Amino acid sequence: MAHDSNHQDSHHPKHGFWRTYVFNTDHKMIALWYGITALCFLLFGFGLVMLMRWQLAYPEQPLPLIGKWFGPTRMPDGVMLPEFYNQLGAMHGTIMVFMGIVPLAVGAYGNFLIPLMIGAPDMAFPKINLASYWAFFIGGVVMLASFFVPGGAASSGWTSYTPLAVIATTGQTMWIIGMIFLITSSLLGAVNFIATIFQMRAPGLSFMKLPFFIWAQLVTAFLLLLAFPPLEAAGVMQLMDRVAHTSFFMPSGLVVSGEHLKISGGGSVLLWQHLFWFLAHPEVYVLILPAMGIISEIIANNTRKPLWGYKGMVYSIVILGLLSFIVWAHHMFITGMGTTISAFFQATTMIISIPSVVILTALFISLWGGSIRFNIPMLFALAFLPMFGIGGLTGLPLGLSSPDIQLHDTYYVIGHFHYIVAPGTIFALFAGIYYWFPKITGRKMNDLLGHLHFWPSLICMNLVFMPMMIQGLAGVSRRLYDGGASYAHAQGVLHLNVLMSHAAWVMAVFQIPFIINIFWSLYKGQKASDNPWESTTMEWATATPPPHGNFAFDPKVYRGPYEYSVPGATQDYTPQCQEKVI
Amino acid sequence: MSSGTSSSSIYVLPHTVEPNPETGLFNAKLGIWLFLASEVMLFGALFSSYILLRVSSVNWPLGSTILNIPLGTLNTMVLISSSVTMVMAWASLKMKDFGKFKLYLGLTLLCAFIFLIVKYFEYSAKFHHHLFPETSTYMAIYFTLTGLHGIHVIGGIIVNSYLWGPGSKMWLDQPERFTNRIEIAGLYWHFVDLVWIFLFPVLYLL
Ligand code: HEM
Ligand SMILES: [Cu+2]
Numbered sequence: 184m185a186h187d188s189n190h191q192d193s194h195h196p197k198h199g200f201w202r203t204y205v206f207n208t209d210h211k212m213i214a215l216w217y218g219i220t221a222l223c224f225l226l227f228g229f230g231l232v233m234l235m236r237w238q239l240a241y242p243e244q245p246l247p248l249i250g251k252w253f254g255p256t257r258m259p260d261g262v263m264l265p266e267f268y269n270q271l272g273a274m275h276g277t278i279m280v281f282m283g284i285v286p287l288a289v290g291a292y293g294n295f296l297i298p299l300m301i302g303a304p305d306m307a308f309p310k311i312n313l314a315s316y317w318a319f320f321i322g323g324v325v326m327l328a329s330f331f332v333p334g335g336a337a338s339s340g341w342t343s344y345t346p347l348a349v350i351a352t353t354g355q356t357m358w359i360i361g362m363i364f365l366i367t368s369s370l371l372g373a374v375n376f377i378a379t380i381f382q383m384r385a386p387g388l389s390f391m392k393l394p395f396f397i398w399a400q401l402v403t404a405f406l407l408l409l410a411f412p413p414l415e416a417a418g419v420m421q422l423m424d425r426v427a428h429t430s431f432f433m434p435s436g437l438v439v440s441g442e443h444l445k446i447s448g449g450g451s452v453l454l455w456q457h458l459f460w461f462l463a464h465p466e467v468y469v470l471i472l473p474a475m476g477i478i479s480e481i482i483a484n485n486t487r488k489p490l491w492g493y494k495g496m497v498y499s500i501v502i503l504g505l506l507s508f509i510v511w512a513h514h515m516f517i518t519g520m521g522t523t524i525s526a527f528f529q530a531t532t533m534i535i536s537i538p539s540v541v542i543l544t545a546l547f548i549s550l551w552g553g554s555i556r557f558n559i560p561m562l563f564a565l566a567f568l569p570m571f572g573i574g575g576l577t578g579l580p581l582g583l584s585s586p587d588i589q590l591h592d593t594y595y596v597i598g599h600f601h602y603i604v605a606p607g608t609i610f611a612l613f614a615g616i617y618y619w620f621p622k623i624t625g626r627k628m629n630d631l632l633g634h635l636h637f638w639p640s641l642i643c644m645n646l647v648f649m650p651m652m653i654q655g656l657a658g659v660s661r662r663l664y665d666g667g668a669s670y671a672h673a674q675g676v677l678h679l680n681v682l683m684s685h686a687a688w689v690m691a692v693f694q695i696p697f698i699i700n701i702f703w704s705l706y707k708g709q710k711a712s713d714n715p716w717e718s719t720t721m722e723w724a725t726a727t728p729p730p731h732g733n734f735a736f737d738p739k740v741y742r743g744p745y746e747y748s749v750p751g752a753t754q755d756y757t758p759q760c761q762e763k764v765i
Numbered sequence: 766m767s768s769g770t771s772s773s774s775i776y777v778l779p780h781t782v783e784p785n786p787e788t789g790l791f792n793a794k795l796g797i798w799l800f801l802a803s804e805v806m807l808f809g810a811l812f813s814s815y816i817l818l819r820v821s822s823v824n825w826p827l828g829s830t831i832l833n834i835p836l837g838t839l840n841t842m843v844l845i846s847s848s849v850t851m852v853m854a855w856a857s858l859k860m861k862d863f864g865k866f867k868l869y870l871g872l873t874l875l876c877a878f879i880f881l882i883v884k885y886f887e888y889s890a891k892f893h894h895h896l897f898p899e900t901s902t903y904m905a906i907y908f909t910l911t912g913l914h915g916i917h918v919i920g921g922i923i924v925n926s927y928l929w930g931p932g933s934k935m936w937l938d939q940p941e942r943f944t945n946r947i948e949i950a951g952l953y954w955h956f957v958d959l960v961w962i963f964l965f966p967v968l969y970l971l
Contacts, residue, residue, distance in 0.1 A: 304776040307792040374799045382785045382792050383778075412803045413810035419909060420814065427898040429905035431814070447901050449822055454814055461810075732776030 208309035209731055210294045213316050215623070218291035221283050224323060225609075226694075228278035231271045233691055238263045239666035240684035257335070265664040269338035270354065272662060274326070276341025277358065280470065281365050282323050284604065287612055288473035289369070289407070290319065293376055293400045295619070299722035299729060300394050302385025302738035302760065307378040315371035322364030329357035340662065342463070345432035345455040349424045350439055356425055359418045366415045369407045376404035385721070385760070387740035391497070392759070394720050394744040395490065398497050399476030402504040403469050410465035410508070417458035424450075431455075453518055460511035468507045470604055471571070472500065474611035475542055478564045481618050482546055484718045485561040486553025487755050489745040492545040499538035499545075506535040516584040517591050525584040532582035539575055543568065559633035563614030566641050567607055574602030577652065592662075595655025598648050606644040613637075613697070620701075621715045625727045626708030632700040636693060643690035650679040719746055719758045782942050797949040801956050808960055811913070815906050815967065826903050828969050831896065833887060837969040840883050841961065847876030848958045851951045858944040863936055870929045870947070873954070877922045884915055907968050914964060917957045924950050 204212065237246050243262055250261025257267040294312065298305055306312045329336040334352025348355050380401050420431040428446060432455045435448030483490045490496065512520065512528040546568060555561065577599040580586040590596060620628050657676045659667040666680045667673030714723040725734050738760045746757040752764045784791050819825050850872040857865035898908040928950055935943040
């Protein structure tokens, strides 16, 4: 801003389109940009996997209609090349995790709601906030551009294991550079989130009065702050290995395509895996904690009663955050790192499942005795609970080192984490969009279209991911170009590939009602009041849409976040910033 | 959405200058400490990698046989001095002596440039002797760690030059806020210094 950034007045009479929309440092505008960009990436990442599902269901058959568009280097005559399949797989994972869910769950939700929920006028560092968005955007562009360099995009999985990733084509270099931008974005965002929550809470809003959503964002921000830098370090070393031909991750005596590599050697292959999973296990909690936060708000609001065990949930999420730094090597049980190390990480993994179960159980018990309103956000929230439950429970056998020998790198693992991130996190993100849409736009989303989105998605999710568990138990490996067609032991479960692919495509079709709903409701949706869900938290206490600076009054907090159905009150909700119970 | 155009209220971000009584910090100071925590993790990962690679290697060279210890010592002195002048710059502002501030921050910048020039000569000497990152894992970690540290030095130079030049105008209308800026720039600079104090013995002496 041209004027003193300490005093940001809200009149921008001379500011045209660019200042109002693109370089606006208002947290709500940045959140919207994050949200829109991330939703586009999610759709794109979903598109990649729909292509892969064709190849898995119908290996080496030409893809009808659109197959020829991809050109001879990717799909000659519409038949997918294995190299292209690998690019799709690696980029699907990268895009969904780092460019879809994290920017949406953290960048969009956190940015929009943190200042509003804690009664602050903006984030602590508005310009850094804007920089964080643009770093994310540039990282995304680099990732997408990597499809068009010679050899195509990165193809060594979202995990980029070495030495494979070091000898891969240029796309991998682009992947590292893109990741460095995305990591920078997350770091800037994390600093901002933590500083805002610590420094700018409204008077009276002590930590134990924070909405659970804020706790979830706070812990998430710490995970991003402390877990991402080691991946950045690893990325720099992999970049050195690729560009300067060092041997950080390259063992001696490596032979590639019959040729002895001319490198100094002596590097450690496992070092990459340790550094990667040191980030990536906390990262899976980055994917799930904001979702838990969203679900908690929606459940408290729609059961019209306080969350059961709020304090226990808070302690659990903090412990979860701490423990998530010492479980990473459960992804490496069969790498030969040794049984002593395995035993340690198996123990910590079992321990960390306790706080997850505490949170889930508290949410289930919260439903008990509530007069539940089954609106669209609540439907998604209710579906989240059992879906996350399945995802979590299937993680337990993976966390024990002996069953993991059988299950590692099979479709069972894919089923496990997709239950958590797809009908888990993504459903929570949908729930949040339906829930907070009225605050952003002043209109509610359409119910009928919402049902048309929710029910088919729920059914298809299970049809896509449950069969993966079966295939995995039968021993089908993940990352197979033909979905197991050339393996004898996979023959009995091969037909499931067709079912899963069709379910995925049908699911795609039923995302259309959601997209229509967003645009239709923007102009034609039922008009909503400032607090249409009769909620207690502070984002509903200000005008819709919230003005620049968020609150026209000085917000003060008098009570905890979930004062629903207070005995003796005539109104079944008592907002946090309302002085008297009425 | 119409945020940014709808109301005419003016708002002030709290704790940009005066500390929050609960944390005892102003926003940017908490921000820089958080940022430095992430930097600790960044260099921590690299140092851990160094240890891991070294203990699993069969013939790790002794740093002192390859690197130039006098030059390294010189650079250590230069950086430590620059940390001292950085503190003096901040203290000068506290004592409302803008001229002294300019002098000391200028000296800090000078030290940073001397450091980089010495580093440049060290690097070229290595290249001249055909010692490249690919030569050995020791050289690889040497170039990666010092390179990354060098990038941090350059970052510090950019920030400090801004605060020395155009950014110092803030002294006229918001002296307290400007003093705070120098303080957090200083915290960053001390961190860069501290990293070198670890790097020097690890790479040059051990
Ligand atoms: C009770 C909790 C959980 C336990 C015990 C658990 C355990 C595990 C284990 C041991 C693996 C490695 C399996 C293997 O590769 O052989 C794994 C994979 C994975 N888990 Fe979980 N997990 C849990 C929760 C979560 C959550 C909350 C997420 C969040 C999104 C998640 C996401 C993932 C992902 C993405 C992978 C696959 C990584 C890959 O190899 O590409 N898990 N889980
Ligand atoms: Cu894990």
